[in-house]
Amino acid sequence: MLKPSNRFTIELKRLAFEHFDSCTNCGHKFVEAEHYCSGYLANDEPAYLCDDCSGELTELAARIYFIPQPYEIPTANAKLWRYMDFTKYVSLLSSRGLYFTRTDCFEDIFEGAKGLKKNKAKWDSHYLEFFRSAIKNPPEGYRCELSDSEVDEQAQKLLSDLETGGEAHKRRTFVSCWHEGEHESEAMWRLYSSFLANAVAVRTSYQNLYVSLGRDPSIKIGRIKYIDLKKNYAGVNDAFWRKRKSFEHEREVRALLLDFKCQDLGKIVPCDLEVLIEEVFVSPKAPPWFVRLVNDVNEKYGVTVKVSPSELVEEPFF
Template identity: 35%
Template sequence: MSDINIQPEDQAVFDRLKSDGRITHRLRRMMTQQWNTCVSCGRNTPQGRPVFAGYDENKKELLVGACCSDRLAHLATPVYWTGTLNLSAPDSSKVWRYMDFTKFVAMLMQQGLYFTTAENFSDPFEGAIGLADRETIWDNYYLDFFRQAVTTAPPGYTPPKLSDQEVEAEAHRLLKSIKATSTHVRKSLVNCWHENDDESEVLWQLYSPPSETGLAIQSTVGNLWEAASNSDQAIVGRVHYLDFRKRYASIQSERIFCKRQSLSHEREIRIVLQNDRNEPSNGQVLKCELRNLIDGIVISPFAPSWFVDVLNSTIAKFGFEFDIRPSSINDEPFF
């Protein structure tokens, strides 16, 4: 838990504007990619201070510090970034999605990207807070925090009079409430990509091995944001790889962007959608314009020679035309 450090100039923003919670896709994109940086002056907001997400008088999205808050006409939400993950990745970053041919055909048929729930992945740590043998340490830390929180009043207010039993009961209730979100985090809908300037032989072996005929789609982070523009809740972010023996993932739902250090070779960028809390789906397709998403297609280095014609014919049948090239993994050396 991080301390919040509201300064008079921050309070002045709260006094002038009331947040309405209206966050468009473009504003969420700005909040994710800028994180703690004022888009007006480029300054990084100090620790503990909020940045303000909203719109100017022309309804243009803004993320500003108190330094440039005069530009805000509407406040969507304050962003308390301290202690949160920096998920930002440049729009220009190249990303790849390795897949077998059947999944590619399904993408063409569905005219969009398929998202599955995180709990469907093979990694048992998807959405995890930490290691099971370190859970007691984590519990005790937050119980101490909640004990202090429920007995401490904001400045100018009288602290509540609670018995030791009431304090303990409330602290455990709050802890249980936080841990109850774990199930919903694992229900998050995820679509995964690999960030790299070039191909990865390791990823070819993992997701399109010699036993399968496959390909890799090349795109950019910016394209992913545009592809996800049909969902105001979508977040495109860079995965953080943690040593769970030494630290815990965030208690917030952003921990869906946390994975074990042993998987760091994946260099993952993922698109995450919120699932319905009452009736979560096991997967869904997010419609998008594939012509704008796909910058190129690379054929698997293990694919047979006849696959090129099959791939071109299939793409044409669906009315598309993409730049297709062979894998550089097959380039020959000289000695």
């Protein structure tokens, strides 16, 4: 086995992100806790290989345990929508960047939550036992010489650190939220644009969103999973990918990134608008001249994209 070099080029990071759960050589699907290897072939080509294929590597970057992602990735052509008022749309064009909101700024107080406060005692009990067991059973070659009271004291500290870290995590996690659906959503117009006459909806796809953000492997894009917090908890690594069942109608796909330095309430991430924006739809409440205004603004900022009236304004016959 080669000695790990810990050299991770952007090409290797992208490959690992885009082929997260399978060997790039044989297509083998990884299972939880299985080993895999990332590294480089003879021509410095990045590779992401199962153990059976790892002998092809000339340089081993790292050998890692496979842990499934806490989110599901949409299909490449899955349609994604972002509903916004006109000022936010102009900001998107002028900054040529996508705004990511810090998660402690959302109205939903459960953003990033692990569970219901009334059920916290059960959560604490589980992790206290987990920490006690980890302290008492160190890796091979080490001995635990702590008394039971000292073990318990350290376990309590780890539990406290876990809770403090959860609160701090909200201030360094930034997300951009999208709605997944084949068609416009009347509910989303109401929810995210207040059904304003000067609102627009930008339509893209999963693949275009990913590519428009520079195929940046540090930005995770996936579906939110909706759970019943009366019966379940969100895992330590799952919390920002879980929401309450009452939000299921949102069908949210979010782009998420971590930033440990940014102190602002949000941040703008550079974005290729020509790739991102497939089509723009104007609010069902918009007057006819608003379509012309959106086209004029697009022209001003050098964005060539189709602008369409909402499909919801079509007239029925009886």
